[in-house]
Amino acid sequence: MNNQDLLNIASEFGSPVYVYDSEKITSQYKRLTTAFKNVEHLRLHYAVKALSNLSILKLLNTLGSCLDTVSIQEVMLGIQAGVEPSKIIYTPNGVSFEELEKAISLGVQINIDNLVILEQFGTKHPEIPVCIRINPHVMAGGNTNISVGHIDSKFGISIHQLPHVLRIVENTKMNINGVHMHTGSDILDIDVFLYAAEILFEVAQNFKDLEFLDFGSGFKVPYHDNDIQTDVEELGEKLSKRFNEFCKSYGRTLTLAFEPGKFLVSEAGFFLVKVNVIKQTTSTVFAQVDSGFNHLIRPMLYGSKHEIYNVSHPDRKKRFYSVVGYICETDTFANNKMISEITEGDILAFRNAGAYCQTMASNYNSRYRPAEVLWHNGQAHLIRKRETFEDLLKNQVVLEF
Ligand SMILES: *Cc1c(COP(=O)(O)O)cnc(C)c1O
Numbered sequence: 001m002n003n004q005d006l007l008n009i010a011s012e013f014g015s016p017v018y019v020y021d022s023e024k025i026t027s028q029y030k031r032l033t034t035a036f037k038n039v040e041h042l043r044l045h046y047a048v049k050a051l052s053n054l055s056i057l058k059l060l061n062t063l064g065s066c067l068d069t070v071s072i073q074e075v076m077l078g079i080q081a082g083v084e085p086s087k088i089i090y091t092p093n094g095v096s097f098e099e100l101e102k103a104i105s106l107g108v109q110i111n112i113d114n115l116v117i118l119e120q121f122g123t124k125h126p127e128i129p130v131c132i133r134i135n136p137h138v139m140a141g142g143n144t145n146i147s148v149g150h151i152d153s154k155f156g157i158s159i160h161q162l163p164h165v166l167r168i169v170e171n172t173k174m175n176i177n178g179v180h181m182h183t184g185s186d187i188l189d190i191d192v193f194l195y196a197a198e199i200l201f202e203v204a205q206n207f208k209d210l211e212f213l214d215f216g217s218g219f220k221v222p223y224h225d226n227d228i229q230t231d232v233e234e235l236g237e238k239l240s241k242r243f244n245e246f247c248k249s250y251g252r253t254l255t256l257a258f259e260p261g262k263f264l265v266s267e268a269g270f271f272l273v274k275v276n277v278i279k280q281t282t283s284t285v286f287a288q289v290d291s292g293f294n295h296l297i298r299p300m301l302y303g304s305k306h307e308i309y310n311v312s313h314p315d316r317k318k319r320f321y322s323v324v325g326y327i328c329e330t331d332t333f334a335n336n337k338m339i340s341e342i343t344e345g346d347i348l349a350f351r352n353a354g355a356y357c358q359t360m361a362s363n364y365n366s367r368y369r370p371a372e373v374l375w376h377n378g379q380a381h382l383i384r385k386r387e388t389f390e391d392l393l394k395n396q397v398v399l400e401f
Helices: 003-013 022-035 054-063 072-080 097-106 115-124 159-172 190-204 232-250 298-302 389-393
Strands: 017-021 041-047 066-069 088-090 109-112 130-135 176-180 212-214 255-258 269-280 285-289 308-310 318-324 332-340 347-350 371-376 379-384
Touching (some): 003 347, 022 041, 022 371, 054 072, 054 371, 066 072, 072 088, 109 115, 109 176, 130 159, 308 332
Parallel strands (some): 041 255, 088 109, 130 176, 212 255
16 A cells, blocks of 8 residues: 555545555554464454444454453444454453443353452353453553553453452353453563463462463554664564463463454554644644544554644655644644645644544544445455434434424
8 A cells, every 4th residue: 555545535435534455454453463474372362442443344354363452332342243252351340230241141261350359250151261361460551541450440350350260260160261351452571461471370279170261462663764663573482482381281272362452553553634724833733634533533642643644745854843623622643743845735644543543532522433445356345334413313312393
């Protein structure tokens, strides 16, 4: 997919628009499976919350991917996309017991991260195997917004509560078939990750009927040239070796599971916007685009630095810009960004727009959510229509006065 392809997509489907390259998703999937080729049973559960479009879920299903879901609606989307319920793991946090019951009826693998729920579940459904999500209290990344393994995290059952877990399992005779952790979003230091894995192995020894160990996710992808990223090949080599040793001592070949979201789809995505106006102030040059944090909130929410480039004129001399949106809110995508000189009407592309962009989009300022396009086998396919005014009205109940 080259710049001309992106420009054609922007003119055919309008802007703003999210574009995904299926080839990149496929190659990332293969890269991860290759890194873990020495593990006999590997399962990749794609994290639906990163990008939940049905066509993307179907594509991943054809690659052999399983799904990781965090809400009953994501479970339903997965099933709608044709994914076998047995290939879906459901890892909710803070949901009602009714929602868990619904997940049981749909036949998905349930992952429990709360002692009270575990006790209730074991009492009511001792025959249904469940996975437990533990919190190993390891800080994987530096940003506390995205590290979920630390002591104050709301996620997981603390490893210090293991005796209580074992008491519940013994009292209810429930069956624990998996142990899970998801420590945070950025695995930069593989040794830190392996340290957390050791904790998981230790916990796992307490359960006799395990089928899988789920190491969650946290693969860091590059946001610009020379950016740091998780060395999945090194991780694959080291963790596979430890995992295989563990299986030997455990006495059974277990499945090694991961739940990559960002890793599979982030780099496959481009968000195309059009520059409405160039506004020069006393201190900066603003490029104002036809979007805002209603369509891509990550820079404002997490401080993510998305690469932004001028697709219409990639070869002009570069200038410094503040790229901002058009909504009535401070919606700064980037400050002091070197971009090749912009003319009003140019199309800019945000990189790494495959994960947590469309799925976090809203209608703030009553703007429409953009269309989504999948670039597949050299062709652009519309996979979600741009919203229309009808969508804004759809669920409103209008009172007459
Ligand atoms: C969000 C999430 C993931 C995916 O995280 P990425 O950083 O996108 O890879 C995996 N597992 C669970 C339980 C999650 O909540």
